[in-house]
Amino acid sequence: MIEPPPLLEMREIRKSFPGVQALRGVSLTLKAGEVLALLGENGAGKSTLMKVLGGSVEADQGEILIQGCKVPFNSLKDSRNAGVAVIYQEFNLVPALTAVENLFLGHETTRVGFLSHAQERQSAGKLFKRMGVEIDIDVPCRNLSTAQQQLVEIAKALVLQARIIVMDEPSASLTSYEVGRLFEIIRELRSQGIGIIYISHRLSEIAAIADRVTVLRDGANVGDRPIDQITRNQMIEMMVGRDLKDEFPKRNCAIGPTRLEAIGLSRGRAVQNVSFSVRRGEILALTGLVGAGRTETARLIFAADVREEGRIVLDGKELENSSPQEAISSGIGLLTEDRKLQGLILKHSVRENFSLPNLTWLSDKGFINQRQEQKKLDHYIEVLKIKVAHREQISNHLSGGNQQKVVLAKWLARNCEVLIFDEPTRGIDVGAKYEIYLLMNELAAAGKALIMISSEFPEVLGMADRILVMHEGRVTGEIQDAREATQEQIMQLAVA
Amino acid sequence: MVLVLLLLGAFFSAVTYTEQSPTGETAAKLVATSILQDFKNAPRVLIVTSDHPGDPAFSKKLEHDLMAAGARILGNVKGEPKDARESLQQIVGNGEKLDAIACTQVTGGWLLFSDLQTSFPAIGSPRVITPETYRWPNFLKSDNLLNIANQIAVIAIVAIGMTLVIITGGIDLSVGSLIALSAVLAAKFIRDFAGGVNATTTGMILACVAAILLCGVTGVFSGLMITRFSIPPFIVTLAMMLVGSGLAYIIAKGQSIYQISDSFVWLGRGADFFDLPNAVVLMLILYFLAHILMSRMKQGRYLYAVGGNREAARLSGVPVNRVLMFAYIGSALLAGLGGVIMASQLKSGSPTYGNMYELYVIAAVVVGGTSLNGGEGKMFGTLTGAFTIAVIQNGMNLTNVESYTQKVVLGLVILGAVLLDRNRHRN
Structure with missing residues (x-):
């Protein structure tokens, strides 16, 4: 019997941007009812390949076949007609519109030119029921949680009768419970014969959900294997092209006296009476589920938000700390969770972003010492191995890992005594992750106090000396020796 | 944006490219040079200007420059054709002859000067010299x-x-x-x-x-x-x-x-x-x-x-x-x-x-x-x-x-x- 042609076949796709060959002849197949994990470091070409599939980028060469038939993919419309739906990391929902309105946006059900709300509500209800989820379909999307918004995105794909759904980092901002729910839905879709391309950096998730893995590196295929014939370490090796002995580098440094102490921090419901301390040479992990109040706590220490109660003591001296400016000048740095919105000015150059917190010491009587500025930046570009074409490159054009390195560089140059890393490796590829871990270790060894906020428990266990778990704005537990802890132990405290 | 500005400049230059007649001191310099080139030896000159805004400066500068170069100014008329006629008659009456009549663009066009030979045969054959015109965008x-x-x-x-x-x-x-x-x-x-x-x-x-x-x-x-x-x-x-x-x-x-x-x-x-x-x-x-x-x-x-x-x-x-x-x-x-x-x-x-x-x-x-x-x-x-x-x-x-x-x-x-x-x- 002849095997039916695959649901999707991409053949020898090539695409180059000015100065970069993003795709060097990538091929990919996806069968109906299959979950294909697409792996690769940032900049490996995954996003470009998916943009080609989504019709927002036109390939220079190569062809795309749907069930064996060649189909043009020159526009978003072509892609939609071919039954492809791409769910990007940044959702495509209109925040002010309700779930129903978003679902039918652009192809409203009309009766004689008037919107038929009742009919739309009915089919939306049916759809969500079929997916097994409960969402208040009349609430504006901005009031839905990230997980719920994602479900609306998936439902939107189903409304369009997509046969191929691409999910780009769908679990990036979900809690582990929500990820479980997402997997159930993916399995349900798979059983309906829908092909799913799943992009993620979280290898444990891929092992749990994918049927097959395709790995890209530098714009080319480097591997394609069924999930049961590949180990986690093999995946990493394929992605980075080298043998990573350990995901988390070891650190051996003496932990000194207390540097920063937070006493009774409170702000509304988000942060309630949180106290803790960090010592010299120590990495303290602040973990918990999304919404536990970790980021909010960090923002209080950094004075990004005004604290209602509580004191902050640095090296025995109480800080007034009423603005980020003051926090920075007393030696506290915050690497925000959201690089694109809070960490960087995307339309500005690497140099301008790097200098921003450092201008106070880079300038004399208001004039910037430009030679010193360039020298410092060059130094950090070299030390952190930041891949930039030149100093004036616009930050928006950098990959996630390099953007994070620029953020790191700007805080390293500020020589902060206390550094808060909020999800430092989110959306960053394995190689860059390792480099950032190494750097954190070096900082600890240099006597800095580090606070790391992370939702990835393996990262918490691998990197931290001490773990603080939060739940709904309160500290629910502290694990003194992170080396002895387990993921289950953290989870127990996180859901308490 | 500089390009747009230059293009606009070029466009308006082309559109306003016209005949320019110099006036005032600029014109005086041109005329003086021309006279002194044509007549090396103490030329006898009559200056004729009318009542245009640049004219006083023209006549003053011209008189000064010519005298400095050794020319003889036989008259400096400011006014209408009849004033110029009177001046010419006076020169003829004194038995003098003229080498050049220095005019502005306007006075140089007076009919009086077009048939000097018939009306004032005794004046010699003076040349009417006006400032040269050139083309330049306004x-x-x-x-x-x-x-x-x-x-x-x-x-x-x-x-x-x-x-x-x-x-x-x-x-x-x-x-x-x-x-x-x-x-x-x-x-x-x-x-x-x-x-x-x-x-x-x-x-x-x-x-x-x-x-x-x-x-x-x-x-x-x-x-x-x-x-x-x-x-x-x-x-x-x-x-x-x-x-x-x-x-x-x-x-x-x-x-x-x-x-x-x-x-x-x-x-x-x-x-x-x-x-x-x-x-x-x-x-x-x-x-x-x-x-x-x-x-x-x-x-x-x-x-x-x-x-x-x-x-x-x-x-x-x-x-x-x-x-x-x-x-x-x-x-x-x-x-x-x-x-x-x-x-x-x-x-x-x-x-x-x-x-x-x-x-x-x-x-x-x-x-x-x-x-x-x-x-x-x-x-x-x-x-x-x-x-x-x-x-x-x-x-x-x-x-x-x-x-x-x-x-x-x-x-x-x-x-x-x-x-x-x-x-x-x-x-």
Whole structure:
């Protein structure tokens, strides 16, 4: 019997941007009812390949076949007609519109030119029921949680009768419970014969959900294997092209006296009476589920938000700390969770972003010492191995890992005594992750106090000396020796 | 954007390319050279001019130059053909002969000179010499170029402040009204406190500084509304636009204040440095300083950062509120300065000054390539933008385009210029 042609076949796709060959002849197949994990470091070409599939980028060469038939993919419309739906990391929902309105946006059900709300509500209800989820379909999307918004995105794909759904980092901002729910839905879709391309950096998730893995590196295929014939370490090796002995580098440094102490921090419901301390040479992990109040706590220490109660003591001296400016000048740095919105000015150059917190010491009587500025930046570009074409490159054009390195560089140059890393490796590829871990270790060894906020428990266990778990704005537990802890132990405290 | 400006310049140069007749001292030099070349040996010359504006300078300079070179001036006629006839008769009566008759473009065309041989056979065969004409665009005459610069100086100076504000992602609609307020205040202070028509220089400077500082106070107010109460800049400055204009009318009692010393026009009409109008010199200095601020100084970097991403800037330790205050106060002060210059140019202060100027100023900034989204823009871009607008207006005046049509064209050209710039950026 002849095997039916695959649901999707991409053949020898090539695409180059000015100065970069993003795709060097990538091929990919996806069968109906299959979950294909697409792996690769940032900049490996995954996003470009998916943009080609989504019709927002036109390939220079190569062809795309749907069930064996060649189909043009020159526009978003072509892609939609071919039954492809791409769910990007940044959702495509209109925040002010309700779930129903978003679902039918652009192809409203009309009766004689008037919107038929009742009919739309009915089919939306049916759809969500079929997916097994409960969402208040009349609430504006901005009031839905990230997980719920994602479900609306998936439902939107189903409304369009997509046969191929691409999910780009769908679990990036979900809690582990929500990820479980997402997997159930993916399995349900798979059983309906829908092909799913799943992009993620979280290898444990891929092992749990994918049927097959395709790995890209530098714009080319480097591997394609069924999930049961590949180990986690093999995946990493394929992605980075080298043998990573350990995901988390070891650190051996003496932990000194207390540097920063937070006493009774409170702000509304988000942060309630949180106290803790960090010592010299120590990495303290602040973990918990999304919404536990970790980021909010960090923002209080950094004075990004005004604290209602509580004191902050640095090296025995109480800080007034009423603005980020003051926090920075007393030696506290915050690497925000959201690089694109809070960490960087995307339309500005690497140099301008790097200098921003450092201008106070880079300038004399208001004039910037430009030679010193360039020298410092060059130094950090070299030390952190930041891949930039030149100093004036616009930050928006950098990959996630390099953007994070620029953020790191700007805080390293500020020589902060206390550094808060909020999800430092989110959306960053394995190689860059390792480099950032190494750097954190070096900082600890240099006597800095580090606070790391992370939702990835393996990262918490691998990197931290001490773990603080939060739940709904309160500290629910502290694990003194992170080396002895387990993921289950953290989870127990996180859901308490 | 510079390209657009050059293209416009080239276009208007081509359109206004016409015959130019030199006048005044320039013309005198040309004629003197010509006479002294043709007649090496103490030529006998009659100078004939009429009553045109450049003529006295022409005849004086010519007489001086020719005498210095050893020529004999047998007569210097200023007036009509009959005056020239009388002079010729007198020369003939004295038994003298003429080598040359030096004329302006106009007098050289008098019928009297076309048949000298028949009417005055005794005069010899003098040559009628007129200044040589040449072809040159009206647009490119140095007077016209300086005029363009002087016309746009006020808008260009106010546009510096607007650029600061727009780079922070805001807008300042109050500048037009502040121009009026400042002009009225300066004129009133000079009239009431500095001695009016007999005002001293110190008195006038103090009056102008006071007017500019009072405008600065409105900037402080706008800034506080925007930073402390988070009211959108559009709304705050829209309100200040009405308040400022109203105050100007109240202070001036709805009239123009003109009891001002003559020397007050020094700033607006004088030209003390290399023939450049003083207002233009001031404008160039301010642009240079603003450029240094934006490219070399911490404060400039902060302005870009606040406009580029306010939250990221705040979390990088930028004192966002102080930076915004700086921008709005700066804009108000520069609008105040613009008002003082305008009062000086027109030697009076009236609440009608600066009407709609905020729109021209914003147009200059936008045409200059500054993004209304904030975070991007260059000072010299704004200067280019201001000149683009000035060149379009001037060019249309030179080509006699009707003033209503001018508005339509100006609007469309602004759109076109921005479109062109955007396309260039995208590629």
